[in-house]
Amino acid sequence: MTDTVDTDDKTRRDFLLLSTMAVGAVGSGLAAWPFIDVMNPAADTLALSTTEVDLAPIEEGMSITVVWRGKPVFIRHRTTAEIKEAGAVPLDDLIDPEADKGRAQKPQWLIIVGICTHLGCIPLGQKSNDPKGEFGGWFCPCHGSHYDTSGRIRKGPAPKNLVVPAYQYLTDTTIRIG
């Protein structure tokens, strides 16, 4: 056998080996995906994704908690003083700078997901006798995060403001969350 034939044969084998391995790897990857995705939220879980709320019965200064996708959503009918306080904070003082205006479609209604952005506890401050933290909003008892009247993080380990969910006003006093 000459050298040429030999190398020719070798490269052909290498090619076959490598392409078989590549196809095998892609195939195994594709086969693994269903086993990963099966653990993501199922269709019925996703279907539960909107909640409608009538705001009319909530008096000024009161808060209610509704459930959306299994999560508590805080709805606070803010007083003028609270709105003013939230608007007056300079953005430089904030850990996660965000203006109050951008967080409430109508300033008197603050609608936020009531889950601490640290590790997921439910902050206190919904009931009138709850501790509200140093900034008059909410206080998370788990590791001590303080939120202001706009639900923004002001002190403690939480990195982000309380999340404003997607919502829209269906009428003047009803909203759909999600």
Place this chain on the structure above:
Amino acid sequence: MSNRFYENPVIKWIEYRLPIFHFIDESVGSGYPTPKNLNYWWNFGSLAGIVLVIMIASGIVLAMNYTPHVDYAFESVERIMRDVNYGWLIRYIHMNGGSMFFIVIYIHIFRGLYYGSFKEPRELLWILGVLILLTMMATAFMGYVLPWGQQSFWAATVITNLFSAIPVIGEAIVTWLWGGFTVGNPTLNRFFAFHYLLPFVLIGLVFVHLWALHVHKSNNPVGIDIKGPQDTIPFHPYYTMKDLFGLGVFMVFFMFFVFFAPNIFGEPDNYIKANPLVTPAHIVPEWYFLPSYAILRAVPEIGFISAKLGGVIAMFGSTLILMLLPWLDRSPVRSARFRPIYKQFFWVFVVDCIILGWVGANTPDAVFHGVPFLWIGRVATVYYFAHFLVLIPLINILEKPKPLPDSISASVTEDGGATEAAE
């Protein structure tokens, strides 16, 4: 095993086709030579194995009466406690068995640290041990979620949320772990599946751990290699008896809790059914996670790494760093008996771990005699890592080890084992 045993025709028939009796004899029988100077700290490995068997036996019976659904889980555990025959006993064995498992394993690990059992040629044995610890932690965490009490639910929430600290894909990972938008029914279901699976993964890991052990045999209190038959005695009957005696003492300790203080390791809140809308005033993990929890909360924001991400890295790092230990500690002497400086810092390290546990049990804003726990936790966390990364390498340089005995035998017999060697 005596030769007469192998002459039995049935044994012979089996042995010819599957040499299982030889295998057993060479693993835990008279055919397994063991250092003759092992002390009681060497009992904890076999104890851990027995506790694993107890956990699987009690767990399988519990699973026959348990319902992994958010509407029924709590009630099914209450039914186990009230209506199922001996259900209370089985559950208390399983509940306290978890704590016993960690007591035994922590002692087993500190034994390894003191006597240098992680050093060459036992690095892989040690690394497998750390993998066993991690798997145990995952198993215990998911088991704690199953009774679906308030602590179950909120422990699951806080711990799964740790993964949201991962940049970019964190949130997607958390949703994937939950199978929903919060901890809920899909979460409970999969945790049950994993809680059932992982103990069997543990059996596999333990098997490989023992395989590695049997290659170079046990380390021993003086930390020098076996040099010949005069240094060893057969595992059976000597250590089988010693292990059995230790098991008896351990069972008295274990059963004391099962019968007289079954809820002492638990939180009363866990007898309140999970409520996703109300967080209990104090969330504390089980005692065996308290040091990790203290480390998690100790880390402040550092540069662009948020306090949350930093805490998570430090917490996982505090366990994973054990895997690097064989390469951090380059002292050729294994046993702390001959390492005067290391010995002292070993005990300081033990105290540091206990302090971390104590900090983990308190709220971070609590104050001890004017010192905030947050700061005690920070100092103890820094010390924890400094022990591995600074002190151990320094001790390697500064320490002058004491002279080692000539052999294991010489260290335990007056004439250095000369009589035995002559026999």
